[in-house]
Amino acid sequence: MSSSQPRPPSQPASASFLNGLLAAFKSVFFYVLLGNYIGISALAYEFGFSLTWMVFCTVLIWAAPAQVILISTLTTATLLEVALAVGLSSARFLPMVAALIPTLKAEHTRQTHLLLPSHLTAISVWVEGMRMLPQLPREQRISFYNGLGTGLLSAAVLGSLIGYALAARLPPVLATTLLFFTPMAILMSSARNNQTLIDRLAFGLGLVVGPLLAAQKVKLDLMWTGFIAGTAAYAVHRLREAMR
Amino acid sequence: MSFAMEPYLALLLIGFLPSEAWRWLGMLVGRGLDENSEIILWVRAVATALVAAVVARITLFPPGALAAVPVEVRLAALGLGFLAFVIFRRSAFAGVIVGEAVLIGGAAALAQ
Incomplete structure (x- = not known):
């Protein structure tokens, strides 16, 4: 081997x-x-x-x-x-x-x-x-x-x-x-x-979106938070790249 | 049939399997991803946001007896702990010690 x-x-x-x-x-x-x-x-x-x-x-x-x-x-x-x-x-x-x-x-x-x-x-x-x-x-x-x-x-x-x-x-x-x-x-x-914009944004948004969804008693709230906040952070990153 | 089941069998079937299956799925998904691809940036952002949501959830909707500690004390512990972390040159040790001290102090003061 x-x-x-x-x-x-x-x-x-x-x-x-x-x-x-x-x-x-x-x-x-x-x-x-x-x-x-x-x-x-x-x-x-x-x-x-x-x-x-x-x-x-x-x-x-x-x-x-x-x-x-x-x-x-x-x-x-x-x-x-x-x-x-x-x-x-x-x-x-x-x-x-x-x-x-x-x-x-x-x-x-x-x-x-x-x-x-x-x-x-x-x-x-x-x-x-x-x-x-x-x-x-x-x-x-x-x-x-x-x-x-x-x-x-x-x-x-x-x-x-x-x-x-x-x-x-x-x-x-x-x-x-x-x-x-x-x-x-x-x-x-x-x-x-979290040193990059996308990571920081994802973490910050997750802190906010998480409790909002949990308070609404949304099923799978953690997964939805990851999906929504993560995608939003990624979208901001793409926008910034596109504007350069 | 709830607790009649062997505790170790229960551990395997309704503890280990439903939890571990997600790790196996993650392996299958991750195998096909390129480290420098755009999609991995998105997957990492999703994972990071999820981790943040876990922090928020344990603070605002805590498990078990932690709920007996008022939410103001829990938030103060997290906030002051983070402040200590920033002041003490980003030392997680300092932040955790200060946060835990605030939590224990606050809970003890209110219990009297």
């Missing part, structure tokens, strides 16, 4: 993976996810799920909003309702992964090598990855992203363990506010990431 490659990678995949792990530990999201998952697992404890279940839930779903929905509705709603709510909340992964793949893959990347990075994609990993990947040689990107995702996912697992250890003793106010770590970190990291 190595003989067919035109040029050897400048560093082995394990080194890129390690760099990704280190980037995860340096990211604000590592600590934010730790706090956030302490909050979520306190919720799971309250609803009577075991620690093992909570760890599987985190590793398999790896999406905080979907996990909160699953944990808090599994005991009360019908299975179809729960599946639908989980599916709607995770629809954001479609455009996120679609935008990630072209940055991630090299010329001869196999489809199967994209499965793990796709699974590891969560907002935190995506936001950090989209900023860091373009600075890396193409052949290192998948291993780096896998390291980054594994590092951030391990923060969530660690948070789940701590959450169960503390659950009975955690003051409710603290458990509650831990859930708020995530939106704050997303807001700030995105502000740091």
